Structure formats: C-alpha cells, structure tokens
Amino acid sequence: MARNTGDRTDSLQDENNPRENSSTAPMLPEITLNNTPSVPIQRHGYQRMTSDDLIDPSPRYQSPDNTLDGDLGSQGLGILDAPTRSSGSISRKPIATKVNASPPTPSNPFFQKSQTVVTPENRTPEDRSPESRSPNTPNTPGSTSSRTPLSPPWQRYDAKYGTGREALKAVTEVDEESVSKGKMSSSFREDLLNTPDDFNGPQSFQKVPGHDDNDIDDENIRLLDGCPSNHNIHRHRTSWISISILFLSIYSTVFSGIYLVLALVAPRYGRKISSKGEDAINPSTASTLFALFAKTIELSFVSVFVAFLGQVLSRRSLMKTERGVSIAEMTMRNWVIQPGSMITHWQNVRYAGLSILGVITLTAALVAMLYTTASDALVSPNLKFGRTVSREMVGMVKMSYANVEQIGMDCQTPINAATDEYSGSTCLQIQHAGQAYHNAIAFLGTWAALKRTGGTSSSISERPPVPAMMYDNTTVTGSWVQTDYSNITVAYSKFGRVVNNVTLSMPHAGVFAAARHEDNEILQPDELGGTGQYVMRASVVSPSVNVLCANAMESELEPIIWAAFPSSNMTNSTKLAYNVTPPVDWKDRARWAVDKPFGNATALDDVFEWGEKYGRQKPIFPMYPAEYNSITNASWGSYGRDAYLLIKAPEKTTSNYTLCQLRSYLSPDCSTVYNVTGSTAGHLHSNCEDPTDKYSYIKSVPDAVAAPKLDWTNVADEWLLSLTLNNGIDTANASNARLLSQLVVAEPPWGSVKLSPVQPSIAEQMAALAGNTLLVSSMNAQYVHYWDYELTALEEAVPQRFNASIKSQQYASGFSQNWEASFYIVLFLVFATNVFCLIYFFVYSGLVTDFTEGANLFALAINSPHAKRLAGSCGAGPKREQMIINWHVRESAGHFYWRDGGGGITPQEFDVKQQERRTLKSQTSYNMLSNRRKSWL
Structure with missing residues (x-):
C-alpha cells in the first residue's frame, strides 16, 4: 500500500524528530547487496540538494569484514560524485544506521526484500557497535533472520522500475531530456527520496546525531569524495614548472644584482650612449632599454616571491607539527600582486602583517612597487655631471x-x-x-x-x-x-696729472x-x-x-708732434694744429728730424716709460687733433713702438690733450x-x-x-684704422672718436680725482x-x-x-639629487630578497603544490568538508577571528582536503597496496612533507 508524500518525507527525518520516533513509523525491510558486478548509473547531470535529502547513487565499498562506515551525508558541499567500481576495489564498512543486508536471490539480482529492518528507533547497542557483529549476524552476507515486510515505498519502487538489471536500465533512461538540462524528473526524484536507508544502490547520507562537523576521520573523507589526486603534490626540480621558477629566480637575482652594482658604481657611458656615432646607442633608446629590463626584473621578482610565499605556506600547511596556515596568511600573495588590497582588505594585514613572513611580504610588496622608480633614479642613464678630472x-x-x-x-x-x-x-x-x-x-x-x-x-x-x-x-x-x-x-698724486x-x-x-x-x-x-x-x-x-691714458698740455706734447718741429716748416702756419694736411713723406722726415735715438725728452717719459732709461721709443704724431677728433701713430709699430692714440676732449671738459698707449702681452x-x-x-x-x-x-x-x-702692434694698427680713429688727421669728426673724447677723465677743480x-x-x-x-x-x-x-x-x-x-x-647611472640616494635601499632589498628566494629553491628540492593559488585553493576547498568555525562566511567572506583560524592540508587515500588545525583526529592509516602509482607518490610526498618538524617562516 503506497504512502502519501508526507509519509515519504517523514521517513527521512532525523531520529530526534518526534514524528520519526512515533510508533506509527513503518518498519523498513532488510535489503541485501547483490554480489554480482554492479553497473554504474550513467547520469548526464545532477540537481543540487540539501544535505538532509541527498541520495548518493554510488554503491558502498565494503571492507574485508563486510561492514559499512558511518554516514557523512551532512558533511561537504552537498555534491558527491560516485566513483567507478573496478575489480579489486576496496570494500567499505556499513554504518550503524544502515539496515542489515541478506544475500540476493536469483529472482531479484538488484536487491532482495527481507522480513525485518533495523532502524534508529529499534536497533540495539549491539547493532550500533561494529564489535558486536559476527559472521553469523544478519549483517553478514548469507545470514538469515526474521524481518518485517518491505515498506510500501519500496514496493512502489519495484512496481515502477522492476528489479535487477531492469531497474538499472530504467534508472539510466529516466527523463532523459530533463537530465540533459541538469534537472531530474519529479517522479524519479520522488522515488529516490523515498528509497530506504539500507538501499545499497543509490544511497542517502544522513547526518549522524551527535557527530561534529570537524570530527571527521580519514575513512569518512574517502567515502565523502573518493577521488585521489591525479598528480603528485610534489614536483621534482627537473619538472618544467620547477625549472621555470628557478630560471626566473636566477634571472631576477642576476639582473637585480647588476642594477645594484650600476647604481653603486654609477658608470659614465661616454660615447656609447650619444646621438652620434656608428656604435652609439641613442639616448632615448638606451632609456627605453633600461626601463624595459627594470620592468622585467620587477615582474620576475614578483613572480619568484609569490612562488616562494606559496611554497612556504603550502609546506607549513602540510606539516603536522606546525600551526598551519590562516586565511589572512593565504591572502599575503595579494599584497605583492595587488598592493591596493592592503588598503581595501586592511584586516588581512592586521592579522598577518606582524609575523616574520608578514614583515617580509610587506617589505617585498613595498620594494616591488618602488623598484621601477628606483631604477629610473639610480640606474637609468641620465645626463649628469661627473667629478672634476684633472688631465x-x-x-x-x-x-x-x-x-x-x-x-x-x-x-x-x-x-x-x-x-x-x-x-x-x-x-x-x-x-x-x-x-x-x-x-x-x-x-x-x-x-x-x-x-x-x-x-x-x-x-x-x-x-x-x-x-x-x-x-x-x-x-x-x-x-x-x-x-x-x-x-x-x-696716480694723480704721483704724477701730478690724470x-x-x-x-x-x-x-x-x-x-x-x-x-x-x-x-x-x-x-x-x-x-x-x-x-x-x-x-x-x-x-x-x-x-x-x-x-694707459694721460692728460697733457699742448706744450708738453711738442717733442712728439711733427708739425711743431722746427724742420717741418709749419711752425709759422696759423693752422699749425688744425686743418693742416701734413705732406705725404712726413713719417720719413719725422724720423730724420729726431736728434737722439730715443727722441727728445718729454714730461711724459716716466709716465709712459720712454727714452734711454727705459729703452723704449716714443711715438710721433703729424699734428694736433681738433676737438672731438683723434690721431694714431699707425705704421710706426714696425720700429718697435707700441700703438698710440692722441685725442682732444671738448673744451668744456678739459683744455688738455689725452695720449693713450696700448700694448699687449700674455x-x-x-x-x-x-x-x-x-x-x-x-x-x-x-x-x-x-x-x-x-x-x-x-x-x-x-x-x-x-x-x-710687439707683434700685436701690427694687429692694433689695422684695428685703429678700421675704427676710423685716425680720421682726425683730416678732422673728419668720426663718431667713435667723438664718443671716446667725451669719456676722458678731467682734472677736478678741487678734491681728488676718481x-x-x-x-x-x-x-x-x-x-x-x-x-x-x-x-x-x-x-x-x-x-x-x-x-x-x-x-x-x-x-x-x-x-x-x-x-x-x-x-x-x-649619460651615466647614479643619482642626480641627494634625496634620490634613499632608493639604494629598494635596490638592495630586491637583490637580497632574490638571493634569499634563490637559496630557498636550491635548498628545497622541487616544488609542492601551491595551495594558496586561486585554482588550487578552490579545488582543495570544494573537496573539503565544511567547518562550523567558518559559519556565516559563505556570503561576505570570513571576518575577524575567522581570519586567524589555522588550517592544515590532510591526506587520506590520496585525497587532499583542508582541515581545521584546532580540531579533528589523526588520519588513520590506509592500505596503499592497491592504489595507483600516482596516489602512492602523493601519499609518499605527503608523509615526507607532513613529518617535517618546523618552519621558521
């Protein structure tokens, strides 16, 4: 007689439910597991169900003593995949909540109905205790006992799907269109939900009363997922990823060292970096190349440090004797990759930043941000002065x-x-x-x-x-x-003249x-x-x-004015000093007119150092210049004389003439x-x-x-003529001479001259x-x-x-401003960190799986049971004290999962003889890594 929907639901209630404990609850009949090879149910999809009504369609493994483990239906994420059974598979132990099974009969190869069923309501302590069982008990295949008739839901299942292989075939053909869309037909799900707990085909995992979420043993983890790792968690140093990380570490170390040396030595590149020359590098090209290498150093440094950080945290999470890894520490890689996360997720820095590894990570994040700037300031070629070099x-x-x-x-x-x-x-x-x-x-x-x-x-x-x-x-x-x-x-006091x-x-x-x-x-x-x-x-x-310019009266200049010589025949001329053009040969006639080798003595001999006392010839001018005019003694330089200029200032300034001497030396x-x-x-x-x-x-x-x-006198002659300073011989009133005449220093009427x-x-x-x-x-x-x-x-x-x-x-390396020297710290810390990471990779042979990397962390987390200590974090993420919960990576039967480091039991040993080689390697690597004593980072 079929039960209604409410009855079917009631049969799945927890044993603490009053309805489940009522006397009206039907007794489920005993079922038996068929010993013939089972055919896995092939499904195209699944519908997410709650932990209380989840039905695991996979058959249970049985242990050699034919007992089943406890149910973990409430553990995990609610998504369970059935492992494919193979020959030589490891059998499982039945859990205490499962019904006793009896041997199948030929008429029903899929399952056999029994007379009685043990339920949580009527089972005895002996039923709950695996030690009380014996090969002759009803739980042992082949044994018989008196049981109650099969409950109506099971009869309904038989009526709809048949028995044995016919049932399996029916299950695979249920609502093909709905399954392909990721759905399950309501009729199939209804019957599946009403399947008794002792059904060894599709099974339901129910939460064991009093069983804590974190109190999970190794065998239950295997039952929960049953998927050993496909690859070894440890990769040898010859693997491509180990070689890649090692290559990046060597590259970052070598080039960061080169950049540090360049910054310290500050070499000057000379014509190697210039805008001309066949072998020269253009300055803009050189700047681009240095910036490019600095960027590659920065990127490789970040990659190497993140890999180092992942190795430290992953190895620590595998060690049994270590405290494990907190969620805050798992986010430290983001500090280096995304420095802004230290602001947006400041609580992570708060909980993990004060540890040794946290301080190292914060430092690495800071220097990674500043490395390009430090390179531009200290390494990139810039125009700068070098030290003064005597040569x-x-x-x-x-x-x-x-x-x-x-x-x-x-x-x-x-x-x-x-x-x-x-x-x-x-x-x-x-x-x-x-x-x-x-x-x-x-x-x-x-x-x-x-x-x-x-x-x-x-x-x-x-x-x-x-x-x-x-x-x-x-x-x-x-x-x-x-x-x-x-x-x-x-001079005025000494010579009595200006x-x-x-x-x-x-x-x-x-x-x-x-x-x-x-x-x-x-x-x-x-x-x-x-x-x-x-x-x-x-x-x-x-x-x-x-x-040297000196003012002199007209009479004082007569010894050097040819027109004033008695032999010039111009003494009686009324135009003696003005508008008189001397004859063409006046220079030759003036030379012969001089009585002495150095000429006649004058009042200016000591001023200009003329005469025999000084061994110097004095100049001779043809005439007195007119006001605002000047006359030179050009062409007399070849006779060992210096260049001279005679000029007449305006009368309002002074009535005297001014004689200037010019001489040059080195x-x-x-x-x-x-x-x-x-x-x-x-x-x-x-x-x-x-x-x-x-x-x-x-x-x-x-x-x-x-x-x-004295050779300069010849140059001065050309210069004086080019400036029209000799035009006073014709009283040409040249502008240059006029200006000079107005700059003559006159004798003051009183006081000192200046x-x-x-x-x-x-x-x-x-x-x-x-x-x-x-x-x-x-x-x-x-x-x-x-x-x-x-x-x-x-x-x-x-x-x-x-x-x-x-x-x-x-173009040279090195700082231009003194404050830029502070960037030496950045270059040094990057190099030192690279050396440290390189040594770490050499010391530790190979790499372990980086469990802090996003994809690896997700894969490990989704295959791990949930924990009450993270309750409430599924929506907005962990908060406060949840950030410092320590977690360990544990292994069972080649399967790895996160476990709260504050609880749980030691994983039980598992027989690895029948595991595949890759599972054996993973377990061996896990045992080696988990038995390490301590990590100081």
Whole structure:
C-alpha cells in the first residue's frame, strides 16, 4: 500500500524528530547487496540538494569484514560524485544506521526484500557497535533472520522500475531530456527520496546525531569524495614548472644584482650612449632599454616571491607539527600582486602583517612597487655631471701670438690674395670693425643700465667686465687685472696729472677649438641631443692689453708732434694744429728730424716709460687733433713702438690733450674657463689673479714671465684704422672718436680725482674695443708663454699639450639629487630578497603544490568538508577571528582536503597496496612533507 508524500518525507527525518520516533513509523525491510558486478548509473547531470535529502547513487565499498562506515551525508558541499567500481576495489564498512543486508536471490539480482529492518528507533547497542557483529549476524552476507515486510515505498519502487538489471536500465533512461538540462524528473526524484536507508544502490547520507562537523576521520573523507589526486603534490626540480621558477629566480637575482652594482658604481657611458656615432646607442633608446629590463626584473621578482610565499605556506600547511596556515596568511600573495588590497582588505594585514613572513611580504610588496622608480633614479642613464678630472689636453697650434699675416689669411672672405694682395687685411679690418663695435655697444649698454640704477664703484675691480662674442654663439668675458696700478687717485698724486691705467685679460680663444679636439674625448652637446654641459678649466696663458691714458698740455706734447718741429716748416702756419694736411713723406722726415735715438725728452717719459732709461721709443704724431677728433701713430709699430692714440676732449671738459698707449702681452696669472650649456650656448671667460685657482698658468709654469708682444702692434694698427680713429688727421669728426673724447677723465677743480661711477673711462672703453684683437691673436696661437718654433707661422698645425680639468655631463647611472640616494635601499632589498628566494629553491628540492593559488585553493576547498568555525562566511567572506583560524592540508587515500588545525583526529592509516602509482607518490610526498618538524617562516 503506497504512502502519501508526507509519509515519504517523514521517513527521512532525523531520529530526534518526534514524528520519526512515533510508533506509527513503518518498519523498513532488510535489503541485501547483490554480489554480482554492479553497473554504474550513467547520469548526464545532477540537481543540487540539501544535505538532509541527498541520495548518493554510488554503491558502498565494503571492507574485508563486510561492514559499512558511518554516514557523512551532512558533511561537504552537498555534491558527491560516485566513483567507478573496478575489480579489486576496496570494500567499505556499513554504518550503524544502515539496515542489515541478506544475500540476493536469483529472482531479484538488484536487491532482495527481507522480513525485518533495523532502524534508529529499534536497533540495539549491539547493532550500533561494529564489535558486536559476527559472521553469523544478519549483517553478514548469507545470514538469515526474521524481518518485517518491505515498506510500501519500496514496493512502489519495484512496481515502477522492476528489479535487477531492469531497474538499472530504467534508472539510466529516466527523463532523459530533463537530465540533459541538469534537472531530474519529479517522479524519479520522488522515488529516490523515498528509497530506504539500507538501499545499497543509490544511497542517502544522513547526518549522524551527535557527530561534529570537524570530527571527521580519514575513512569518512574517502567515502565523502573518493577521488585521489591525479598528480603528485610534489614536483621534482627537473619538472618544467620547477625549472621555470628557478630560471626566473636566477634571472631576477642576476639582473637585480647588476642594477645594484650600476647604481653603486654609477658608470659614465661616454660615447656609447650619444646621438652620434656608428656604435652609439641613442639616448632615448638606451632609456627605453633600461626601463624595459627594470620592468622585467620587477615582474620576475614578483613572480619568484609569490612562488616562494606559496611554497612556504603550502609546506607549513602540510606539516603536522606546525600551526598551519590562516586565511589572512593565504591572502599575503595579494599584497605583492595587488598592493591596493592592503588598503581595501586592511584586516588581512592586521592579522598577518606582524609575523616574520608578514614583515617580509610587506617589505617585498613595498620594494616591488618602488623598484621601477628606483631604477629610473639610480640606474637609468641620465645626463649628469661627473667629478672634476684633472688631465692633460691637446690643442692645435699654427702661429705665434698676434701674427697679423696668418690672421689675415685665416679671415673668411671670397676675395683671395690672387685677386687683391690686401684681401687679408681688408677682411681683418672688417672683422675688427664689426666685432669691436658689437662689444663696445654691449659694454655701453651695461653702463647705461648701471646709470639708471645709481652707478657703481670707482674701483676698477668692481666695475663691469668687458664682453665679447665668438662664432656668434659663445659669449666671452674678460677680467680686469693689475688693479693696483689702476688707482687713478694714487696716480694723480704721483704724477701730478690724470693717469687712467687699466689692464684687461681675455680668455685664450684656442681653448674653444681644444675642447672639440677628438683626442680630448669631450662629448659635445650636439652629441647628447643638444642638452649636454661641461666645464673646462685650461691652464694656459691669457692674452692681455694694457691701456694707459694721460692728460697733457699742448706744450708738453711738442717733442712728439711733427708739425711743431722746427724742420717741418709749419711752425709759422696759423693752422699749425688744425686743418693742416701734413705732406705725404712726413713719417720719413719725422724720423730724420729726431736728434737722439730715443727722441727728445718729454714730461711724459716716466709716465709712459720712454727714452734711454727705459729703452723704449716714443711715438710721433703729424699734428694736433681738433676737438672731438683723434690721431694714431699707425705704421710706426714696425720700429718697435707700441700703438698710440692722441685725442682732444671738448673744451668744456678739459683744455688738455689725452695720449693713450696700448700694448699687449700674455699673462701667466690667469686660467681660461670654458662653460658649455646646450648646443647653441657657451661661455668663455678668464679667471685671473685668484690665489685659490690651482689651474692658473703660473701654477703649471712657475717661472713664466709676462713680456710684451710687439707683434700685436701690427694687429692694433689695422684695428685703429678700421675704427676710423685716425680720421682726425683730416678732422673728419668720426663718431667713435667723438664718443671716446667725451669719456676722458678731467682734472677736478678741487678734491681728488676718481673714476666716474656712472660711465666708463676712456681707457676702459678703449680696452673694450681692443678686446676682440686679443681673441683673434690667440685663436691659433700657442698655449704657453713662449714660441718654440723657428717660423712664426706653420704650414700645418701641430698639437700642443697643456694641463686642464674637465667636469662634463654624460649619460651615466647614479643619482642626480641627494634625496634620490634613499632608493639604494629598494635596490638592495630586491637583490637580497632574490638571493634569499634563490637559496630557498636550491635548498628545497622541487616544488609542492601551491595551495594558496586561486585554482588550487578552490579545488582543495570544494573537496573539503565544511567547518562550523567558518559559519556565516559563505556570503561576505570570513571576518575577524575567522581570519586567524589555522588550517592544515590532510591526506587520506590520496585525497587532499583542508582541515581545521584546532580540531579533528589523526588520519588513520590506509592500505596503499592497491592504489595507483600516482596516489602512492602523493601519499609518499605527503608523509615526507607532513613529518617535517618546523618552519621558521
């Protein structure tokens, strides 16, 4: 008689259920397990059911004593797959809640009905105890006993599906369409749910009363899943994954070490990294390559450390004597892979960050984030200055200082000597005029700005220096030297007249070419993408010019004015000093008119050091210049005289004339400094009379002396003519002469004489105009104070060495700012961690399965029983104290699962003789790894 649905449901209630314990509960008949080979039920899908109504369709394994284990229906995730039975399979022990089975009969090969059934309500303690059973008990195959008739649900099952093989066939054909969709027909599920507990085909796992979720023995785990691992949890060091991890570890260690060495040594790459050269690497390409290698080091470091972290935690979880692994520790890999998780999941850091392994992981996460930045700051090539290097440099020399013929030949003009024999001097005069006016205008502009701001000091050393220009891209700055002789107040007291004496030293122009000589190996800005910079200090002489101007009355100048000579036949002329054109041969006639070898004595001999006492000739001028005009003694330089200029200031300034003397020499008290910034900017200046300058020429050649170079007078003659300073002979009223005449320092009506603070003196302005002559005279000239060749001009330039220092920018590793040195810690920690991980991988042979990796963790967790200590975490994840629960990986029959380290029993031994080889390897590896005593991480 069939029961209703409510009756069928009641039969599955827990024994604590009052309805289940009622006297009306039907007695289920005894069933027996057919000893013939069973055919597994082939199903295309399954429907998820609760633990209380789950029916396991797989047949039970039986142990040699034909007993069944306890039911674990309430354990696990509620998804059970039936293992395929094979010959020689391991039998199982029946659990106490199962009914006694009897031998099958031929009429019913699938199951046999019995007269009685033992239920939780009527079983005795002997039924519950496996020890009380004997081969003659009803639980033993072949035994018989009196049982109650089969319950109505079982009759219903027989009526619908038949018996034996017919039942199996019916089961496989049930509702094919629904099963293929992952569903089960209601009729099949209904009958399956009403199957008695002692049915040895599809079985139901019911929770044993009083059985704790964590109190799971090894055999129950095998019954729950029954799937041994397909692969060994330990991989030999020759496996591809072990080799891959080892290769990444070696790569990360070697290259992180190389980067650390590069950061510490800070090598300079010179022309190996430049924008020119066949074998050079372009700076942008080099920067990209260094960044690429830094990124690969960072990625390999993260991969290696995560692998190391997984090995430490997995090995610890396998050790029986260790505390296991907490959930917080399982998330430590995310700190390195996803550093932001330390903020979004801060509780993980809270629970796991204070351990030794946690501190190591936090450090690794931090340095992994900063490694690329540290590499850019300390390793990637950047333009930076190196230390100052003292060395011997080479410059090319072609002529002696101020060789006017060679200077003219080097002047750039399309008119050659074949066309015009004066082409060189013509070109040189144009060059003098252009650059001298340019320099003079710049100098006057500086003074104009000073006048607007209130002026400057009357001390020559504090007044503006003289500017100049070379090659249209190099600014040149001179220096005022011998300032002790430039005190106009002291000179006025000494000579009783105004004496304006200044000396200007310009840098050696040949340093410009020496800096670009290939033997000096100085990287130029155009080789560094137009952004390089260097500072060169050359221990060479500096061309200098002394300008001495003195005011004198007309009568004091008569010994040097040819028109005032008695033999000139011009003494009675009313136009003696003005508008009188001297004869063409006045120079020759003036030479013969001088009575003495050094001329007649004058009141200016001691001022200009003329006469026999000083061994110097005095100049001779044809006439007195008119107001605002000037006259030179050009063409007298070949007779051993210096260059001179006679000029008349306006009457409102002074009634006296002003005579200026210009002479040049090579100063040993200076050094030349060349500072280059970018491809279009350079600054050349002289550093003179500096006692702290160890590159001053006098430090290299202590016995050097400053001797006047008379050849420069020939250059000065061309320069004076090009500036129309000799046009006063025709009273041409040239603008340049007019300006100079207004800069004459006049005698004060009272008080002491001094330089004007708002305008330059005539001597200063003359030095500014003459500065260019010093540059062109030294451009291809010697770097020392003497000329060591027989000819004053050489056909081919020859090298000449001089002492110098160089501080240049090159592409180099190392920090540019002091604060960047803090990144050394990052590079060191990455290298040290790589070394530590590499040693770890060498010490521990091979790898174990990383149970903290997502896929492995999921596979292990889904095949593990659930734990009450994680109750409530299935939706939003574990919280608070659940994060620090310790877990162990346990093994049974080759099956691995998570077990709470705070509870459970020691896994029982299992007979491995009939296991496959892979299962045996897994158990062997597990035993070896689990028996380790301690992990210090």
